[in-house]
């Protein structure tokens with residue numbers, strides 16, 4: 338359904354793979370450093386990096402699925418497998434944040450000794466890797482939307498690392514160990530926000546919500562302005578996956594030859610693709626107003642059948 342050149346898909350895949358490898362490496366370093374230095378702040382930042390690895394892996398999965406052909410028994414392809422994984426993992430993220438918050442609370446009540454120097458060293462490594470990846474993506478982020486969001490995410494991660502560095506410095510200078518759980522609480526909040534975003538995005542797809550930023554009324558208004566279009570109704574806009582949007586609608590036109598109707602349909606598909614980033618459109622052309630004349634059709638199961646039965650009896 339999506340048309341993208343194999344070369345550009347490969348380039349995006351490589352960038353994502355690189356991001357996963359670098360982030361997973363920092364995660365491993367922070368996890369080891371967190372246990373060795375007894376720093377909860379480092380461990381919670383490792384938890385945060387886990388959400389990053391997850392988000393990058395899901396993007397990679399999504400990019401790959403877009404190239405996998407659908408089959409006769411899976412006519413939409415496998416895009417929503419990624420959505421299900423995302424929701425399951427968001428629940429896992431909430432669990433991680435909950436464990437960290439619980440541990441942070443008990444450490445605030447009874448502070449534990451933290452090795453400030455090791456904590457500082459690990460956080461500096463994390464920040465360094467972060468800045469490195471961000472600088473790789475800096476040029477692409479101006480043109481590619483996915484890479485831009487990854488770039489700004491990395492900037493946020495760098496701020497979290499700076500928070501851990503400041504915490505380590507304070508511990509080294511003052512011996513205030515409560516700083517460590519306090520910072521991990523802040524990072525937990527960041528993790529929860531990331532989890533909520535992943536969860537919401539997945540649920541929106543499963544609920545067949547209109548994609549964020551796409552207003553169905555605006556599409557209808559735009560189509561109704563087009564030459565040859567007399568009315569637009571029974572409109573549905575939804576997403577197969579967070580990146581892949583779909584629309585179906587009825588379009589009322591004059592009683593034209595099929596070739597002219599096809600021209601109108603092509604123009605509609607182009608407008609919908611270019612102005613609203615909806616790649617897959619199904620248009621039902623009509624020259625008489627049909628039964629489903631509501632803008633968004635009201636589906637009441639059973640009601641249609643009853644109507645038919647009634648009309649047969651008459």
Ligand SMILES: [Zn+2]
Nearest residue numbers: 385389490494
């Ligand atoms: Zn992050």
Ligand SMILES: [Zn+2]
Nearest residue numbers: 587623627629
């Ligand atoms: Zn209709």
